[in-house]
Amino acid sequence: MIRFEMTELTESERALQAEVRAFLAAELPRGSFTPALGMNAAKDPVFSQKLGARGWLGMNLPTRYGGHDRSAVDRFVVTEELLRWGAPVGHHWVADRQTGAVLARYGTEEQKQRFLPLICSGELSFSIGMSEPDSGSDLASISTKATRDGNGWVLEGTKIWTTWANVNDYFVVLCRTTPADQVTDRRQGLSQLIVDLRGRGVTAIPIPFIDGTDDFCEVVLDEVFVPDDLVLGEIGAGWTQNTSELAFERGGPDRWLSTYLIVEEFLRLQRGALGESARRVLGDAVANYWLLHNLSLSVARSIDKGGAPSTEAALVKEMGTRFEQDILNAVLELVDFEPNTNNSSLFNRLLMSATMTAPSFTIRGGTNEVLRSIAAKGLQLSGGGR
């Protein structure tokens, strides 16, 4: 049976944690900004660039491309602090979490020199071009296609649920470069192209999100020319590259901290001793946060030791996202007011936003159903014995 190895932060990792805490307390004092619910954060390029200047973006990327060659645990420490503070991580989020890593792994020398330094400085922003109107969990069924044309490819299709496609710089588009009827396996013939979101033929149209925000987009690709130098990795290897991209984004603290501020605000507003129900909710919350912190930390440490904890990451994401929803609901049962727009308190606004966006926690980055299938396969393959 699968087991996570217990670990703990080293002295230097503790020092980094303290440094980030001090930075956030000084840069974004509580009360001075509207904190975000985890990775659903505001986009603040200036803040992202401050993080970049501190060396807290592209931490795992090579120094020769502006990165810092730091460990996965170091990145975990910084990310955990940013998320629990509700910091505006939106601008750099996708680039720092996954695009940078995929570029570093599969990109050409020229692409690395062109994109990575700007990702590490917090200047460049990326979106994710995976889902389509008819392809969500079944990514191999995508119909966006690229046709060979001179020194590049012409893209045709529609991507959807693309956060900040209307304001970001680029997105990595998963597309079909060999028609599905010409391959033996649907996972063949897929490729990844880097597409300029402001380029010709690219139209990003916001789709109002369930809570009324407008960073969710549909992106129409109408005869978009992508030169060969923006092909990411190998033509035809898109499935493998894309799968590794998904593995990078799972198992991190973003999968269990989305509603952390709800708990913190609830506690902050308490007057007097907690009642019996509140004690129960809070005790469970503390135990679960403590555990998830240690599980995520273990995954990061395993990556640093050269492991490939993809089953572990899927297990953490599946349970972490369910916990984010459960703890929100538990707190909602304790509040003594009706969340509505007549109340301007931060707690009220966070509760409304969290309630409305919570269904997305267990969908984004792979639905929990898909994660369970991945994890079950991992368990079955790992064989018997302990």
Place this chain on the structure above:
Amino acid sequence: MSAANADRPSASESGGDGVRGRSPRAGIGESVDSLLIETAERLFAATCTFDAVEAAEGTRWAPTIWSAVAEAGFPWVSVPESAGGSGGSLFDVAALVRSAGGHAAPIPLAETGMLAGWLLASAGLELPDGPATVVPDPSALKLTDGRVVGSAVVAWASAADRIVALVNDRGVTSVISLRPDQVTITPGANMAGEPRDNVSVDVAVDDVEIAVAPAGVDGRELLRRGSLSRMLLSAGAIEAMAQLAVDYTATRRQFGKPVAAFQAVQQHLVVAAQCSVRASMAADLAGRAVARGTYGIDVAAARVIVDDAAVLATRAVHQAHGAMGVTREYPLHHLSRRLWAWRHEYQRADLWRDELVGVDAYGLFPLITA
């Protein structure tokens, strides 16, 4: 009385033939020799067969299993060799207890060394040759008018050479070591058929072995260690039942294919694996805290996690097994009945949860990540 203690193999020697003769381990390391774990797994697998565990419920004692485990020195691991133990660290004994939990070993492994042995050695009292046990409730026995009086439910009391307890008298905590003839034992059992006997005590304090407990050895610490022992046993049992579910659903065929091919069944496997991962991590962290004596919220938080995992894992694993799992012919009940019983011992999770609240809003995150 315990001259035989000198012959006990040390923890380092019990790692199997390959390490016999090596110098005894210092007992302060935090890593566990993988050979020790392998040896334990092999020994428990060989001795705690389905039939042996089943039979132990009827006979209330499994002498063959006990002798094999005692011969390896396992019950006394983490008790210093100078005090008659097998040496080794708390990390070592934690690995053994977890392994015992995974095999539903029907013996007082945790009671003898990491609980009773710890108390006896701390207070400078002698360890018995055979099994020992402990009164789990630190306030069950009172010292009044020169007599030790009280009663408690005690694991494996009827099999123990010694029943060890804490007594508190006007702020002074002492360890007492009671002989079976000094107490009255009424046999009982928990849901898993493990002996949980009622022990009633009324004996003159001058007639019992008693010594003042050193600093750090008190009721709170006994509850922590006792709770840790249940978490380790439970983590082992949850891990074993999760694997049982994976194996069973891969071979059981319905509708023309293994039931593990159905997504609805896979979801039970995932829940069971998550419970296993959660319980193991929680028990590991609690063990590290106890070994280091640095208590934050680890022991309390771990208990909340483990008890929750025990409930969810038994539910998921039983469901994955269908009717097969609810018969006594199939080994699952050896694990599930133990998990249901252990969650009630050394304070239920509800009381441990109380240690987790009380922090203010801005202290919350530092507490979680301490």
